[in-house]
Amino acid sequence: MPEMRLLDAIRLAMYEEMKRDERVMVLGEDVGVKGGVFGATDGFYAEFGAARVLDTPLAESLIVGSAVGMAVNGLIPIAEIQFSDFIYPAFNQIVSEAARMRYRSNGAFGCPITIRAPYGGGIEVHGGLYHSQSVEAFFSHVPGLKVVTPYTPHDAKGLLKAAIRDPDPVLFLEHKRLYRSIRGEVPDEDYTVPIGKAAVRRQGTTLSIFAYGQMLHESLRAAEQVAGEAIDAEVIDLRTLRPLDVETILESVRKTSKAMIVYEDNRFMGFGAEVSAIIAEEAFEALDGPIVRIASLDVPAVPYADTLAAAFIPNAERIAAAARRLAAY
């Protein structure tokens, strides 16, 4: 089984799907000749040709809107939003059109599009205000839309394939910091990872940490930091934000009695709020401590300066400190 980076696994998933099914195609800014700003579609233009690898204008509304039109006419488009920070012009197309297509048409039409969007801050090149945002909370709110964000290269390939094959729209969020920092074994064979299932990345009994993306990475590091202090943290990779794997969340909380949710988005009304509410409603009597959210500060954006960005985004040390407090509660 070859070891590869998250980015390679994403590229491989798309490549294999385009090989497998000629209806599958990609469109987006610089995905063609350039092969994508991160290289996710590197070589696709030469391999599959201009008809299946479309360079688009800088107009996200058009990218998603065109994808919706292609989808209802029988194609399986993968739309790349270059940075999730730029997704807002497409908000209307995603929310009002793609997500509601099946409902609006009484089941007659699906909208099998996959929208890939690199997201997240803390990258070495000063992402700043326009290249660092976390957008999952906006879209996880919408019924009809699936929201996925992988952590391991194995999941990246399997989940992206599942997204491409899904008969309804999937927003596939890829944390930029994981692209080249995470390596893992990826099977050669064709496989999918089911959307809607969380994964227990570390078994533990003291408290449960729920996270995804880069914050999962930080949470796993934090769990190791506190492991020597008789704090045995269970770390769960949510990996699908909607539909959420409530069962796995509750099972873990019922075991540990304490829950932390870590996310990189702003704290207020972030994804952790929903997880927290579900735990409070469904597992109230299992709780032996307050549900804790660790998130970025409620300021307008990820700062440009490295020092400020570091203060803004949670890291393993902050998570470990919160875990110590919760464990001692």
Add this chain to the structure above:
Amino acid sequence: MPVEIKLPQLGESIHEGTIARWLKKPGDRVEKYESLVEITTDKVNVEMPSPFAGVLTEQLVAEGETRPVGSPIALIETGAVGVVVVGAPAAQTVHAVPGPAGSDESPPARPAPPAVTAGLASAAASVPAKTAGGARLSPLVRKLAEEHQVPAAVLETLPGTGAGGRITKEDLLQYLAGLGTAAPAPPQAGDEVVKLSPIRRSIGQRMAQSKREIPHAYGVIEVDMSAVVAWREAHKDAWRRDGIPLTYTAFFVRAACEALRVFPIVNASWSDEGIVLHRAIHIGIGIAIDDGLVVPVIHNADQASLAGVARGLEDLSRRARAGRLGLEDIQGGTFTITNPGVFGSIWSMPIIVPGQAAILATDAIVKRAVVRDDAIAIRPMMHLGLSFDHRIFDGAVAVQFMNRMKQWFEEFRDGR
């Protein structure tokens, strides 16, 4: 419409009651305040008066069955229109009162809450979100405590290892695990299981609670009872003619009152806020009855003469053995005397009644050879044993307290 009659609240720490005997059959006419049913609890037996006039249409609970406070037990057709649900008025204490040691903390019987709150009352019997001490309990701890029926008093005193002394899941599980290790060997063939009577269960809980929560320390001294024995022998017949049985216990109570006045710290209760020194002296007396022990209380014992104490003791023990003590007879004790000496014990270390600082055991008065003026003399001697809560006072006080009693006994003269 029939009115639902609920099991009344019969005291603060009473959560359930057993239907001992129905006094009315279905179809019987029952007047308001007429006795409807006899209810046994772990503290008192009561006759519950009917809150309504009407016809008893249905007994919802059979004799011998136990229900939580607030449970419906009967339906009475009042002839009134509309659905009515009511609680019972205060149950009247009538007879049979096996109240175990420590029953003193019950408040006086009071009117049961009105019907609407009857449900709430039973909910309140479950574990509250906070202990009386103000410690917050997590949802999980509350649930575990409820599932395992951990008494509120235990939650009050369980040492918490969480933030600010909070009781954590682990604390409670550890406590429960500790209980588990005390599990007895399972019954073997030929063994007999004696069902726990309410009084036995209550004694068990209270005594275990005391030993669990109170750090007991002990002291024993020897008293020469010559003066008391002589005086009693000289007067008891005359007293009996006056209808007063002059027991040694009456002397013990008087002596204890004298010493308690001098050492108010012995007449006290431990609390997180501080040590409560009780102004009044209410002395509980352990009395053996058929299926256990009751501790009726002589209230304001220090204000009674020897004759008054003797009369009070006679009344309480007669009613205790007849099972006719009321709630008010068994509550409010601030100090307890137990007298295993009547059974021949010469050395006893009793268990403190929870909520009190000490318990005194008076042992058998036995003639022994003792040294008096460098000669061997035969004297009626008695051991006094004091079990005390070492949180409240220390050994020096315990011995001084008993020495004060010793002095009272040994210097006893007419008219004390």
